[in-house]
Amino acid sequence: MADTFINNPSFFKLDATLKKLRNYWQKMFDSRQMDITVDQWLLVENLYKHKKTTHNELARNTSKDITTISRIIELLVKKGLVKREADTYDRRKIYLQLTPDGTEKYKAVKPLVHEMRKTGWKSLTEADYAELTRILDTIYNNIPTKV
Amino acid sequence: MADTFINNPSFFKLDATLKKLRNYWQKMFDSRQMDITVDQWLLVENLYKHKKTTHNELARNTSKDITTISRIIELLVKKGLVKREADTYDRRKIYLQLTPDGTEKYKAVKPLVHEMRKTGWKSLTEADYAELTRILDTIYNNIPTKV
DNA sequence: TAGCAACAGTTGTTATAGCAACTATTTTGC
DNA sequence: GCAAAATAGTTGCTATAACAACTGTTGCTA
Numbered sequence: 001m002a003d004t005f006i007n008n009p010s011f012f013k014l015d016a017t018l019k020k021l022r023n024y025w026q027k028m029f030d031s032r033q034m035d036i037t038v039d040q041w042l043l044v045e046n047l048y049k050h051k052k053t054t055h056n057e058l059a060r061n062t063s064k065d066i067t068t069i070s071r072i073i074e075l076l077v078k079k080g081l082v083k084r085e086a087d088t089y090d091r092r093k094i095y096l097q098l099t100p101d102g103t104e105k106y107k108a109v110k111p112l113v114h115e116m117r118k119t120g121w122k123s124l125t126e127a128d129y130a131e132l133t134r135i136l137d138t139i140y141n142n143i144p145t146k147v
Numbered sequence: 148m149a150d151t152f153i154n155n156p157s158f159f160k161l162d163a164t165l166k167k168l169r170n171y172w173q174k175m176f177d178s179r180q181m182d183i184t185v186d187q188w189l190l191v192e193n194l195y196k197h198k199k200t201t202h203n204e205l206a207r208n209t210s211k212d213i214t215t216i217s218r219i220i221e222l223l224v225k226k227g228l229v230k231r232e233a234d235t236y237d238r239r240k241i242y243l244q245l246t247p248d249g250t251e252k253y254k255a256v257k258p259l260v261h262e263m264r265k266t267g268w269k270s271l272t273e274a275d276y277a278e279l280t281r282i283l284d285t286i287y288n289n290i291p292t293k294v
Numbered sequence: 295t296a297g298c299a300a301c302a303g304t305t306g307t308t309a310t311a312g313c314a315a316c317t318a319t320t321t322t323g324c
Numbered sequence: 325g326c327a328a329a330a331t332a333g334t335t336g337c338t339a340t341a342a343c344a345a346c347t348g349t350t351g352c353t354a
Contacts, residue, residue, distance in 0.1 A: 011168045012189075014161055016210035017283045020290050021158045023312080027294040039340065042159075055303060063163035065342055070304060072340080092302040092349045122289045124282065132282045135275050136164045142269045143167050147174040170342080186310065202333060212312050217334060219310080239319045239332040300351075311340080321330070 025116055034109050035079075039064075041109060043072055044081060044098065048106045052085075052097045081105050172263060181256050182226075186211070188256060190219055191228060191245065195253045199232075199244045228252050 025038045036044070046061050047053065055073065059066040073096060076082040081102035087093035098106065121129070172185045183191070193208050194200065202220065206213040220243060223229040228249035234240035245253065268276070 011165055012210070013280065013283050014165045014168070017287050018158055018161045018165060019210055019311080020287055021161070024290045024294065026312090031294050037339065056301090063159070063166055064340085066303070067305085067343085068339095068341055074304095075339085090302085090350070094303075119291070120286050120289050124285055124289075128282050128285075131278050133160065135271065135279045136160050138271055138275075139267050140164050140167055142267050142271075143171045144266070147171065147178050166341080173342090184309065203331090211310085213333070214313085214335085215309095215311055221334095222309085237320070237332085241333075295354100297354090298352085301349080303347085303349105305346075306344085308343095309341080311338100313338095314336085316335075317333090319330105319332080322328080324325100324327090 021120060024120075025113075028112060028116060029109070032112060034105075034112070036105065036109060039068075040072055040076060040081075041113070043069070043076065044102060044106050044109070045113075047082065047096060047098050048103065052095050054093055054095060058096065076102070168267060171267075172260075175259060175263060176256070179259060181252075181259070183252065183256065186215075187219055187223060187228075188260070190216070190223065191249060191253050191256070192260075194229065194243060194245050195250065199242050201240055201242060205243065223249070 022038050025041075029036055029038070029041070042062055043058060046058060050057070050061070053061075055066055055069050058064070058073075059069045062069070064072075073082060073084075077084060080099055082096055083099050085095045085097065087095060169185050172188075176183055176185070176188070189209055190205060193205060197204070197208070200208075202213055202216050205211070205220075206216045209216070211219075220229060220231075224231060227246055229243055230246050232242045232244065234242060
């Protein structure tokens with residue numbers, strides 16, 4: 001039978017590619033003693049870019065559940081990479097930002113990440129990137145939020 | 148800054164799309180009382196197609212870790228959807244196959260899955276599917292297995 | 295302004311992901 | 325033929341994912 005989007009598990013290839021990427025990143029982090037996981041890195045990168053943010057914003061920016069953010073942040077705080085700061089005006093809110101160690105970590109890991117992105121995209125073009133973006137965005141928007 | 152594959156998290160969009168797909172599938176399964184998870188479904192589907200297979204083969208076919216397969220199969224056996232059968236010649240091997248209930252489950256869920264694939268792919272063409280496949284395969288093959 | 299809804303975040307539970315270490319077999323190499 | 329290596333699968337552990345239920349705070353409104 002022909003391999004079409006109907007008979008082929010629609011997210012099987014997505015899943016396989018993502019897993020291989022994630023494993024590659026993690027193994028590279030481990031072999032360079034970066035002492036960080038892929039998802040912890042994603043939060044550190046986001047906190048570096050936004051300087052000061054909340055759990056909710058992080059969740060939106062990273063497509064992660066807020067409970068997942070809560071637990072990853074807990075690990076990052078324990079590692080001394082992130083510090084929490086209560087909002088003066090809204091006592092429900094907690095601002096998160098990198099500590100100096102967190103900023104160091106970002107700078108240590110960043111070049112490796114840059115290299116890995118180039119490796120993954122080797123022999124592909126910016127046009128391919130645009131195609132991938134278009135198709136994934138279309139699928140994303142095709143999916144109902146409510147069932 | 149322009150959104151290119153270098154500055155944009157290379158798997159962020161993959162991750163976001165896959166999560167939304169997975170959540171959509173799971174919510175549909177739940178709302179139809181299918182009593183199954185997405186990954187359990189993937190194994191059931193694979194077992195339906197291959198009739199009789201081993202943990203190792205399932206792991207290869209689904210891009211899952213063999214430990215993950217082992218645990219999902221344990222749940223499926225408890226649910227009565229899969230049965231284990233020892234190999235007569237190689238006592239390390241265990242063959243897995245759907246029980247009659249497992250086959251029923253496959254037939255009950257299958258039409259829903261078919262619908263969801265159409266929904267996700269709505270307004271996209273087979274050419275788009277080929278493009279997506281080409282790009283993801285290229286990325287997949289770009290990633291070193293050893294670091 | 296009292297009561298309630300909405301919001302920010304945490305904790306409990308179950309499932310998937312993957313590494314390391316383990317048991318139990320089978321195959322290989324000398 | 326026998327020890328070592330390879331193979332099949334399980335178990336322990338830590339991390340991520342997501343739903344439900346919870347605490348505490350703020351905003352809304354009758």
